[in-house]
Amino acid sequence: MSFDLILEDGNVFLYSGLKRTSIGIVNGKIAAIGNLSDFKGNTKRINLSGKLVIPGGVDPHTHIEGYSSAGTIKNGTESAAIGGTTTVLDFSQANKNEDTVAAAASKIKRFSDNSSLDFTIKPMMVTEDFQSIERLEFIFSQLSKLGVMAVKIFTTYKNLGRYANNYQILQGMNTAKKYGIMVQIHAENNDFLEGNMDSILAQGKTDPKYHAISKPPVSEDVAVADSAVMAGDSGAKVYCVHLSTKTSPEIIDSARKHGVNIYGETCPQYLILDDSFLEREDGNIYLCSPPLRKKEDINAMWDAISSGKIQTVGSDHVPFLAEQKKKGIPFNKVPNGVPGIETRLPLLFSEGVQKGRITLEKFVDVISTSPAKIFNLYPQKGVISIGSDADLTVIAPELEHGLRAEDLHMGTDIAIYSHMKTKGWPVLTISGGEIVAENDAFTGKGKKGHFLGKEAI
Incomplete structure (x- = not known):
C-alpha cells in the first residue's frame, strides 16, 4: 500500500x-x-x-458570517482549523430579500465557495414560516431537497420576527419528523423575557448586569421543559442549544430516560465565565443569550457533561467587534454573542481534562464524536477508524x-x-x-x- x-x-x-x-x-x-x-x-x-491525536473537532454551533467585518467564512473556518476543529455546523438566516429556503441555498453556495473545512448549514426559521401547515410542508420539503439536516426554532425574539409559540413549534416538530430533519431549539421563554425587560427598563436600569437579570434561569428551564414534552409528543429529534442553567440538563436527562429523542448542548462560556463579568467596565463584551450564570450553574454544567446529561459542547461563535459592544450602550441594544470557534476545543481540554473535571474520553465525545453521531456524520466524522x-x-x-x-x-x-x-x-x-x-x-x-x-x- x-x-x-x-x-x-x-x-x-x-x-x-x-x-x-x-x-x-x-x-x-x-x-x-x-x-x-x-x-x-x-x-x-x-x-x-x-x-x-484525537478525531478532528466537530463544532455543532457557529454563526460565522455577517455579524461584523471579522465574520467571513474564510476567516471563520481558518481560525476554526487553527483551534483543532475540522467540521463546522453553521446557520443561515433569512433577510428582507429572501425566505428561509433561499437563505439556506445561498449560504450553502457561499460556504462551498469559501470554506476551508467540511460544513453543514442549518436554517434559522422565522415567524412567518409558521403561518400555516401548508407553508411548513413547503419549507421542509424544499429544505430536505437541499440536503438540510436540521433547523433552528426560537421560543423568543418576537421583536425580531423569529418567535414561534408552542402550537407552532409542535407543528414544526411534526413536519420536521416527516422529512427526517432535526429541530434545534433556542430555549428562552418569551413571556418571562418581555415582562422582565419592560420592568427593568422602566426603572432606567441599563447596565450589562441587568441583561442576566432580565433572562433568569427559569426562562430557560420552562422553555426546555416545554420542548422536551413536545419532542415526546411529536417523536421528532430535538436538540436544545447553548444550555446554561443547573436545571436544564436535568430536564433533558429525565426526558431521555423516558425515551424522548432529545439532546442538550452547552458552550465554553457557560463552563468558565460567571455573571460577575457583566459587572466589569467592559461588561458589554460578555453579553450573550442565554446570559452568563452563577458559579453554581457552572459547576453543575461540568457535572452534567461528566455524567452524560449534556451531550455536546458548541462554540456559539459570533465574531462581533468591540466597537459594536462598547461601554455605555444600554444592555438591550448590545448585540448578543461572543467569539469562540478557535478556543472551544483547547478550552475544553485545558479546563476540563487538565483540571480533572472530565475524562479524556468525555472530552473527545462532547467535542467531536457525539456531535458527529447526533448530526448523522458518524463514522465519516468523529472517530479515528479505518475508512x-x-x-x-x-x-x-x-x-x-x-x-x-x-x-x-x-x-x-x-x-x-x-x-x-x-x-x-x-x-x-x-x-x-x-x-x-x-x-x-x-x-x-x-x-x-x-x-x-x-x-x-
Whole structure:
C-alpha cells in the first residue's frame, strides 16, 4: 500500500482507548492504524511522539458570517482549523430579500465557495414560516431537497420576527419528523423575557448586569421543559442549544430516560465565565443569550457533561467587534454573542481534562464524536477508524497558549478569556488528509470544504 501521509508514534485516541501508534492516510481517508515503521517509500512522515491525536473537532454551533467585518467564512473556518476543529455546523438566516429556503441555498453556495473545512448549514426559521401547515410542508420539503439536516426554532425574539409559540413549534416538530430533519431549539421563554425587560427598563436600569437579570434561569428551564414534552409528543429529534442553567440538563436527562429523542448542548462560556463579568467596565463584551450564570450553574454544567446529561459542547461563535459592544450602550441594544470557534476545543481540554473535571474520553465525545453521531456524520466524522475521513487534531498537552485577541486568529478585537492561558493547544490539524493548520498558522491555502447534506425525503 502507498500512503500519502504517515503520522508516526502519537498517543492516538481509538475505540479501545489511548494507544501509542501510527496512522496512514490515503486519498483523504484513514487507511491504516498500527506499526508502519517498516513501510518503505517516499511518503511524508510526521513524528508525533509525546503528542495527543484525537478525531478532528466537530463544532455543532457557529454563526460565522455577517455579524461584523471579522465574520467571513474564510476567516471563520481558518481560525476554526487553527483551534483543532475540522467540521463546522453553521446557520443561515433569512433577510428582507429572501425566505428561509433561499437563505439556506445561498449560504450553502457561499460556504462551498469559501470554506476551508467540511460544513453543514442549518436554517434559522422565522415567524412567518409558521403561518400555516401548508407553508411548513413547503419549507421542509424544499429544505430536505437541499440536503438540510436540521433547523433552528426560537421560543423568543418576537421583536425580531423569529418567535414561534408552542402550537407552532409542535407543528414544526411534526413536519420536521416527516422529512427526517432535526429541530434545534433556542430555549428562552418569551413571556418571562418581555415582562422582565419592560420592568427593568422602566426603572432606567441599563447596565450589562441587568441583561442576566432580565433572562433568569427559569426562562430557560420552562422553555426546555416545554420542548422536551413536545419532542415526546411529536417523536421528532430535538436538540436544545447553548444550555446554561443547573436545571436544564436535568430536564433533558429525565426526558431521555423516558425515551424522548432529545439532546442538550452547552458552550465554553457557560463552563468558565460567571455573571460577575457583566459587572466589569467592559461588561458589554460578555453579553450573550442565554446570559452568563452563577458559579453554581457552572459547576453543575461540568457535572452534567461528566455524567452524560449534556451531550455536546458548541462554540456559539459570533465574531462581533468591540466597537459594536462598547461601554455605555444600554444592555438591550448590545448585540448578543461572543467569539469562540478557535478556543472551544483547547478550552475544553485545558479546563476540563487538565483540571480533572472530565475524562479524556468525555472530552473527545462532547467535542467531536457525539456531535458527529447526533448530526448523522458518524463514522465519516468523529472517530479515528479505518475508512473514516482523515480529520485529525494533534494536541501538545503541556503547551501553554494565551487567549488575548492578539494570540488568536478570529479577526475580532474581543477576547473574553484574555485573563487566561490554556494548558494544551492544537499544533497540527488535518482535514481530509490535508494539513490545514500547524503551529498557530493556517496552512490549507486553496483547501475547499464540502457540504455535508442528508438525502432528501
